[in-house]
Amino acid sequence: MSNRKKLANAIRALSMDAVQKAKSGHPGAPMGMADIAEVLWRDFLNHNPQNPEWVNRDRFVLSNGHASMLIYSLLHLTGYDLPIEELKNFRQLHSETPGHPEVGYTAGVETTTGPLGQGIANAIGMAIAERTMAAQFNRPGHDIVDHFTYTFMGDGCMMEGISHEVCSLAGTLGLGKLVAFYDDNGISIDGHVEGWFTDDTAKRFEAYGWHVVRGVDGHNAEAITLAVEQARAVTDKPSLLMCKTIIGFGSPNKSGTHDSHGAPLGDEEIALTRQALGWEYAPFEIPQNTYAQWDAREAGQVKEAAWNEKFAAYAKAFPQEAGEFTRRMKGELPADFAAKAEEFINNLQANPAKIASRKASQNTIEAFGHILPEFLGGSADLAPSNLTIWSGSKAINEDLSGNYIHYGVREFGMTAIANGIALHGGFLPYTSTFLMFVEYARNAVRMAALMRQRHVMIYTHDSIGLGEDGPTHQPVEQLAALRVTPNLSTWRPCDQVESAVAWKYAVERHDGPTALIFSRQNLAQQDRTKQQLEDISRGAYILKDCANQPELILIATGSEVELAVEAWDQLTAEGISTRVVSMPSTDAFDKQDAAYRESVLPAAVASRIAIEASIADYWFKYVGLNGAVIGMNTFGESAPAEQLFEKFGITADTIVMKAKTLL
Secondary structure (H helix, E strand, C coil): CCHHHHHHHHHHHHHHHHHHHHCCCCCHHHHHHHHHHHHHHHHHCCCCCCCCCCCCCCEEEECCHHHHHHHHHHHHHHCCCCCHHHHHCCCCCCCCCCCCCCCCCCCCCCCCCCCCCHHHHHHHHHHHHHHHHHHHHCECCECCCCCCEEEEECHHHHHCHHHHHHHHHHHHHCCCCEEEEEEECCEECCEEHHHCCCCCHHHHHHHHCCEEEEEEECCCHHHHHHHHHHHHHCCCCCEEEEEECCCCCCCCCCCCCHHHCCCCCCHHHHHHHHHHHCCCCCCCCCCHHHHHHHCCHHHHHHHHHHHHHHHHHHHHHCHHHHHHHHHHHHCCCCCCHHHHHHHHHHHHHHCCCCEEHHHHHHHHHHHHHCCCCCEEEEECCCHHHHCCCCCCCCECCCCCCCCEEECCCCHHHHHHHHHHHHHHCCCEEEEEEEHHHHHHHHHHHHHHHHHCCCCEEEEECCCHHHCCCCCCCCCCCHHHHHHCCCCCEEECCCCHHHHHHHHHHHHHCCCCCEEEECCCCEECCCCCCHHHHHHHHHCCEEEECCCCCCCEEEEECCCHHHHHHHHHHHHHHCCCCEEEEECCCHHHHHCCCHHHHHHHCCCCCCCEEEEEEEECHHHHHHHCCCCEEEEECCCCCCCCHHHHHHHCCCCHHHHHHHHHHHC
């Protein structure tokens, strides 16, 4: 047995032992890809186990995240802070080795993977971020940003539609430092894939504009090495290495079958596999000479130290750029951002305008873009409608140092790529489409929230108010779904001022993504006191009130705030003590202390009406069983907006009638 095969067998042994101990998991892919991983991680990957956050490290993404024991074995063997006890606790509560890799749980894991195809999308985002940062910061003789992005993919990743979206774009962009390894083992959960997957994958990727290395023997270290060298030599195209492997390699009875894909091999088969591999060690036992050959700590320290010297020289020659690079990679905002943003918001309040909130968003991007060079925006082929381009926008397909991405009609791919950009660091990505088409992007939105990544998601054309395009384009249930997604902050502002406050909140937020929901139609600006202006950022505040304790509270968001104010005028004129609460962000309001929440929505006032041209059911958490909701319970219709609001009873007159019924 060659030494390299023995080193790869350490991965196989740890993987099958951990899955067996957990009584669940996926041993097949780690065992099949062990030889590829050994070559990549020992001969090519630049990383430092003693500093997993080294900014110029190569990024490694396990897109087929069910093969998690592969990356856990690699991290453990190369010297990351992942002791053998954690591998023994694979898939157990509070372990650092969850069933699928999760960023933030395990040192060295770059992204959370599991939903197939999103890992390659994240990797493409990282490659975009690397190249764009390099173009913005590198100077002649000073290549401080210079690293590769490597990703492993399985048959499932290839079948998922998102891989078509993102790999097509990666080829168009010519991401030469992206190298993908395709684990071409012909097996998925149901069995041999030829019954449902017969694509000519090589031709497909060549059609995308990728450099494809065909017929790589995924169990031959020399062949793998040659393929990686060929990929790294091609600098104007991403590379796909078609690696033929045997799933469950080494298992006498289960290799090459779906029996090794997603279940423990069993004690008897593991014993036979040990014998077949010539692995003479007990479960979870790795000989010291094997550890020594895998250990990347010293080499990693040397590589980072060399980069630190390069960066010191860069900082001496270009101190301003070095400071800006450091700030952005730390995710810090410019020192003057908060003050300038407040000045912009105050100026908006002092100069009322009746404009669509999507236009207010664009105005805010224009204002913030000049002070936030970390912006890397984009739209899924709707920039003229989403209004995401500002005067300083430069498309990266035209200028590598640019700050804007034309994603094409790829909502899912766009969102997952932007997650990868956020994970890489150095940028604050914003993406955009119509609110209706969040449906295409849903799982990537969820992954952004799960990973708590800074990613601003702009969704325009937010209700039946978009009008004639009809129910296919009119969102009804989407707002509720966004609002109940953990870690996602959702804002639906009522005018240009609330829009700017929502943007400021999103920029300053570091613990998750933000969804900004904007209108197509023009919205009247509301009058506010200084205190009301300050309270917008709390998610909800009293916009209109009465002299005494209110008899009735109207709660509204977005375009419906105007209707609530109109109803307030009528009810007040009739002597009904009424309060209007604008609630642009339910989650921000829910995070306020109990005293503030009580001051806005006093428990003693049971008569409440929520008004929003969205699914009605969500709002009962605020109006209670004794309250009412004026909203949508069906899909929309194709007609001018004003006719639709009349048809569905979302009017000031309806609010007044409902109020009198309640009281």
